[in-house]
Amino acid sequence: MSKIATCLWFDTQGEEAAKFYVDTFRACGQDASLGDYLYYDENSPKKQGSVLTVNFTLAGSDYIALNGGPEFKFSPAVSLMVKCKDQAEIDRFWDRLIEGGGPIECGWLTDRFGFAWQIAPAEIFDMLRDPDKARASRVMQAMMKMVKIDLPTLRKAYEG
Secondary structure (H helix, E strand, O other): OOOOOOOEEEEEOOHHHHHHHHHHHHHOOOOOEEEEEEEEOOOOOOOOOOEEEEEEEEEEEEEEEEEEEOOOOOOOOOEEEEEEEOOHHHHHHHHHHHHOEEEEOOOEEEOOOOOEEEEEEHHHHHHHHOOOOOHHHHHHHHOOOOOOOHHHHHHHHHHH
């Protein structure tokens, strides 16, 4: 277990979300696992025996799904970025995570739980940091017109 784990606050869907994320990452060829559960006890504000937290791991990073109630909602101000090696991997993650959710723009989407994800090619960062500002600008301009990232189009923009 790493020293830091990201905690995602759900109303009551934490276990469902953790299982969905683990299944998605496994289906996309990444390591993922469910971990320990904590349950509400008789002195808790929720039903005794219901799931309080679920620990899970996605591609080596630790997360906790917390069923904390309806007080807080997700927003795109916090998202998880999946750095993909190629268009096929972008497509796999996008297609699974968007199921029941919706597109945002520039490779961002919300999943069925309202959580935001960025599905991006790992190489985009090198393109955007290219010392040739014209190349980097063409990539940024191309990306700004996309919903789901189209890596071949970004590569064409990069090459000019």
